[in-house]
Structure formats: C-alpha cells, structure tokens
Amino acid sequence: MKSEAKTEGRYAYSLERAMHEPSRLSILTSLAAHPEGLVFADLKTLTKLTDGNLSRQIQILQADGLIAVEKSFVKNRPQTRCSLTGEGRKRFLDYIAALEQVVRDAGRVATHPHGRVATTG
Amino acid sequence: MKSEAKTEGRYAYSLERAMHEPSRLSILTSLAAHPEGLVFADLKTLTKLTDGNLSRQIQILQADGLIAVEKSFVKNRPQTRCSLTGEGRKRFLDYIAALEQVVRDAGRVATHPHGRVATTG
Numbered sequence: 001m002k003s004e005a006k007t008e009g010r011y012a013y014s015l016e017r018a019m020h021e022p023s024r025l026s027i028l029t030s031l032a033a034h035p036e037g038l039v040f041a042d043l044k045t046l047t048k049l050t051d052g053n054l055s056r057q058i059q060i061l062q063a064d065g066l067i068a069v070e071k072s073f074v075k076n077r078p079q080t081r082c083s084l085t086g087e088g089r090k091r092f093l094d095y096i097a098a099l100e101q102v103v104r105d106a107g108r109v110a111t112h113p114h115g116r117v118a119t120t121g
Numbered sequence: 122m123k124s125e126a127k128t129e130g131r132y133a134y135s136l137e138r139a140m141h142e143p144s145r146l147s148i149l150t151s152l153a154a155h156p157e158g159l160v161f162a163d164l165k166t167l168t169k170l171t172d173g174n175l176s177r178q179i180q181i182l183q184a185d186g187l188i189a190v191e192k193s194f195v196k197n198r199p200q201t202r203c204s205l206t207g208e209g210r211k212r213f214l215d216y217i218a219a220l221e222q223v224v225r226d227a228g229r230v231a232t233h234p235h236g237r238v239a240t241t242g
Contacts, residue, residue, distance in 0.1 A: 006166045009169040011148075033132070096227040106153050
C-alpha cells in the first residue's frame with residue numbers, strides 16, 4: 001500500500017543537540033520564561049537538577065553561547081544569575097519550531113486508534 | 122523581582138531517552154504516520170539516516186519494545202518491515218505529550234521580544 005509519496009527527509013528534524021539534551025532543555029525553557037534571568041537556587045528548584053548537574057550544564061550552555069552567567073555578591077554571598085543571550089534566544093526559538101513540527105507530525109498517530117493495521121507486503 | 126512562585130520541578134520534563142534521541146525520534150514519527158508499517162528503504166528515505174545508523178537505531182527500538190520488525194522475502198529479496206508496537210504507540214504518545222508541554226512553556230518567550238531585561242539582583 002503506497003498511500004502517499006515517501007518524500008526524502010520528510011521526518012528528518014534539525015534538533016541542535018546542545019539544546020535537545022533533557023537537562024539543558026529544562027534550563028533553557030526556565031530561562032525563556034524568565035527574561036530577567038534566574039539565580040542558581042531558583043533554576044535548581046524549577047529544573048529539579050542536582051547542584052553538580054546544573055553547574056555542569058550551565059557551563060556547557062555558556063560555552064556554547066546560549067546563556068550568559070553573571071556572578072555577583074548579594075549581602076556578602078556569591079550569587080550566580082543566568083539568562084538567555086540574544087543568540088540563545090534566537091537558536092532556542094528555531095529549536096522549538098522544530099519540536100513543534102515533531103508534535104504536529106506525531107499528531108497524525110492519534111487519528112489511527114488501533115495503531116497497526118494489516119500489512120500488505 | 123519575584124513575579125511568580127518558583128514551583129519545584131515546574132520545568133522538569135519526563136522525556137524518555139530511548140525516544141528523545143533525534144534519529145530514533147525521526148524513525149518513531151515516521152512509523153506513527155504509517156500505521157501499516159514501513160519497509161527499510163522507505164524509512165531510510167523519510168529519515169535520511171544512513172543504512173548503518175538506521176539498522177542500529179532499529180535494533181535499539183526493537184530491543185526496547187517500541188517497534189516490531191518483520192523479516193520476509195518479496196520476489197526472493199529479503200524485506201524488513203517495521204511498525205510501532207502497541208506499547209510503543211502508548212509510550213510515544215506520552216513522550217509527545219511531554220514535548221507539547223515544552224513547546225507550550227517555551228511559547229512564553231515569544232511574548233518577550235527583547236529577551237533580556239534589566240536584572241534587579
């Protein structure tokens with residue numbers, strides 16, 4: 001059964017791995033929702049990552065130009081504040097557009113309630 | 122500036138790694154759109170994966186119970202046909218629901234056209 005043409009790359013998606021990794025996706029979405037930036041403790045709460053993992057992922061995202069990290073002292077205590085860079089914002093929006101395409105494509109499965117039908121070879 | 126409570130795990134997503142990997146996501150979305158299953162050559166066209174990578178990812182998905190693989194002979198040539206299993210269909214729909222949540226959450230960034238605003242400590 002050939003019900004439609006098999007277009008080359010129809011289900012190939014451009015998903016930047018720097019953003020696709022679940023921990024980093026969680027950090028980026030948190031920051032996207034907070035354009036004023038987030039301090040480390042708040043990021044930790046929102047993402048439920050451990051201190052070590054959050055620190056590591058922040059370093060990766062910063063090195064890749066996706067987020068900016070400001071270190072300062074507040075009441076004599078060090079504070080780390082992260083925010084999306086302009087480039088990060090742009091790349092994240094492109095990434096989300098690709099995810100939206102995945103979700104749209106996958107939406108078709110919901111119209112086939114029985115999953116598999118008889119194969120026709 | 123605390124404009125809202127920082128709810129624990131608000132941006133923590135449950136994204137099964139077996140399905141989140143881009144090549145496998147591409148295969149699963151192709152199969153979701155083709156409940157009758159797809160032969161290897163068509164899967165290769167739709168996902169634009171190499172033979173080696175496609176074979177490897179199919180094995181991983183099969184071992185994880187997400188897809189079924191039928192081998193047969195058509196006009197004396199071996200044919201491999203893949204399809205989502207019932208379990209795979211269910212887990213894929215759960216995964217897609219999590220992706221939809223990411224897209225919804227990220228949609229908020231689009232309402233802040235300038236990305237970063239002044240930090241307030």
